[in-house]
Amino acid sequence: MNIKVAICVSEAVPFAKTGGLADVAGALPAALKKTGITPVVLMPGYGHIFERFKGIEKVNERISLSMNREYTEEFGLYRIFHRGVYFYFVKNDKFFARDNLYGTSLGDYSDNDIRFGFFARAVFKVLEELDYIPHIIHLHDYHFALSALLLKDIKSRKEQSAFRRTKTVFTIHNIAYQGIYERDILSTLGIDNNYFNIDGLEFYGKVNYMKAGIVYSDKITTVSPTYAREILTPGYGYGLDSVLKAREDDLSGIINGIDYQVWNPERDCQIAANYSMDDFSGKRKCKRHLLSKLFDGNIDFQSPVIGMVSRLSYQKGLDLIAETIDLIMENDLYLIILGTGDEQYQKILMHQEKKHGKRFSLTLGYSDKMSHEIYAGADIFIMPSRYEPCGLGQLISLKYGTVPLTRNTGGLSDTIVNIDTEEDIEKGGTGFLFKEYDSLEFYRKVKKALELFSNKKLWEKIILNGMSQDFSWEYSANEYKRLYENMIG
Ligand code: ADP
Numbered sequence: 401m402n403i404k405v406a407i408c409v410s411e412a413v414p415f416a417k418t419g420g421l422a423d424v425a426g427a428l429p430a431a432l433k434k435t436g437i438t439p440v441v442l443m444p445g446y447g448h449i450f451e452r453f454k455g456i457e458k459v460n461e462r463i464s465l466s467m468n469r470e471y472t473e474e475f476g477l478y479r480i481f482h483r484g485v486y487f488y489f490v491k492n493d494k495f496f497a498r499d500n501l502y503g504t505s506l507g508d509y510s511d512n513d514i515r516f517g518f519f520a521r522a523v524f525k526v527l528e529e530l531d532y533i534p535h536i537i538h539l540h541d542y543h544f545a546l547s548a549l550l551l552k553d554i555k556s557r558k559e560q561s562a563f564r565r566t567k568t569v570f571t572i573h574n575i576a577y578q579g580i581y582e583r584d585i586l587s588t589l590g591i592d593n594n595y596f597n598i599d600g601l602e603f604y605g606k607v608n609y610m611k612a613g614i615v616y617s618d619k620i621t622t623v624s625p626t627y628a629r630e631i632l633t634p635g636y637g638y639g640l641d642s643v644l645k646a647r648e649d650d651l652s653g654i655i656n657g658i659d660y661q662v663w664n665p666e667r668d669c670q671i672a673a674n675y676s677m678d679d680f681s682g683k684r685k686c687k688r689h690l691l692s693k694l695f696d697g698n699i700d701f702q703s704p705v706i707g708m709v710s711r712l713s714y715q716k717g718l719d720l721i722a723e724t725i726d727l728i729m730e731n732d733l734y735l736i737i738l739g740t741g742d743e744q745y746q747k748i749l750m751h752q753e754k755k756h757g758k759r760f761s762l763t764l765g766y767s768d769k770m771s772h773e774i775y776a777g778a779d780i781f782i783m784p785s786r787y788e789p790c791g792l793g794q795l796i797s798l799k800y801g802t803v804p805l806t807r808n809t810g811g812l813s814d815t816i817v818n819i820d821t822e823e824d825i826e827k828g829g830t831g832f833l834f835k836e837y838d839s840l841e842f843y844r845k846v847k848k849a850l851e852l853f854s855n856k857k858l859w860e861k862i863i864l865n866g867m868s869q870d871f872s873w874e875y876s877a878n879e880y881k882r883l884y885e886n887m888i889g
């Protein structure tokens with residue numbers, strides 16, 4: 401059977417990216433295609449996409465979407481064929497031709513409720529326009545969660561709707577971002593007030609898009625088995641744990657893969673030298689190149705390099721770094737951080753860079769090239785996250801022979817084999833995990849990693865353990881396929 405899936409997502413590599421969601425949406429469709437599924441991707445047509453990508457074709461310049469009885473929005477529909485899959489862009493410049501995807505370092509755009517509400521509605525119009533009625537609409541994160549409610553609504557109003565057999569999967573990449581807005585957005589989006597109740601999308605007097613996704617989707621997934629368990633608890637559920645608990649039977653965790661076409665030190669053309677498990681002399685060149693680029697004067701190329709590539713947000717454990725950085729910098733090492741995000745963390749890190757600038761390099765901003773250089777040139781990759789639904793940084797660094805040091809949570813627990821003792825290395829240990837969200841625990845693990853780094857033989861074994869892991873998309877794409885098949889019956 402040819403399963404048709406419409407993947408609705410707010411960012412996808414190479415068209416738009418702020419984090420791992422884009423990596424997933426860029427790679428999963430092609431991986432699904434290989435399993436025999438026919439996917440299409442629907443995403444916002446951000447302004448920069450039309451400037452940067454050649455070969456985008458027009459499907460329909462002007463489509464009218466009735467939002468409520470008095471209010472109609474217009475949009476254009478464009479597409480590009482990428483890695484065997486059509487990516488469709490919904491172009492409404494008022495909503496999507498902006499400098500950023502979701503907001504600035506000071507906060508979210510104030511009209512995200514209507515931007516993503518509009519898009520959640522546009523999904524059905526686009527699919528009708530394309531005459532592509534999918535078996536499954538696969539929604540990602542709160543941006544599209546409302547489509548689950550809207551589909552239920554369409555089905556309840558029109559028995560013979562073209563979508564009567566279409567089912568929804570809602571994937572939670574991060575439960576902390578829920579899309580919580582004032583109630584009046586419902587009338588703007590033409591959503592009946594009946595849905596505004598405790599069993600619907602009401603959440604403490606407001607509207608919660610993510611809750612709509614959880615309540616109204618046929619199946620819910622998240623991006624690792626451990627996170628699937630964690631979000632059922634108050635500590636991780638961000639207020640939605642009991643809502644999820646009620647849907648526990650329909651919830652599962654499918655670990656993300658990474659795209660080894662993009663992330664592969666053997667072929668990566670953004671790094672100073674290529675290398676593989678058989679010969680990682682190229683990694684030393686990458687380290688030299690990275691250090692020479694970022695530091696002046698006498699550089700000690702033997703010192704360990706700790707790298708971090710991250711959104712600078714509450715999630716990512718930046719306070720543990722702020723609390724321990726003075727201690728960390730007492731050791732003979734280099735620290736390199738690339739990140740962008742919340743103003744408060746940018747300030748803290750800028751202050752620390754002034755203090756420790758000789759051996760601490762901070763790059764504020766988003767740079768794909770530099771991220772590749774850090775993954776390849778660092779020895780240790782840190783990710784002390786408070787919570788981590790899956791995490792891709794650790795998967796990339798494993799592939800690049802850069803040993804991850806992370807908190808033992810979510811997808812980090814599921815993908816890293818912890819090392820405490822030398823024996824753990826023999827048993828296949830790939831990285832360093834610390835349990836409590838506590839600066840001393842974190843620092844103890846940093847010390848442990850530094851101690852093992854000084855033993856070249858053991859360190860090489862850890863690198864090899866990591867590089868030989870396989871987190872390609874094949875496994876996960878087949879898990880999704882199984883899920884879709886079970887749903888279709
Ligand atoms: P999250 O999606 O929560 O941000 P992940 O680990 O899943 O975390 O994915 C992060 C992705 O974004 C990785 O591909 C990482 O390399 C990339 N990334 C994060 N910050 C930056 C940055 N400042 N510049 C370039 N790439 C970045």
Ligand code: GLC
Nearest residue numbers: 420421573788789790791792
């Ligand atoms: C989210 C999560 C991250 C995950 C990514 C892709 O941004 O924070 O852990 O890897 O989505 O699923």
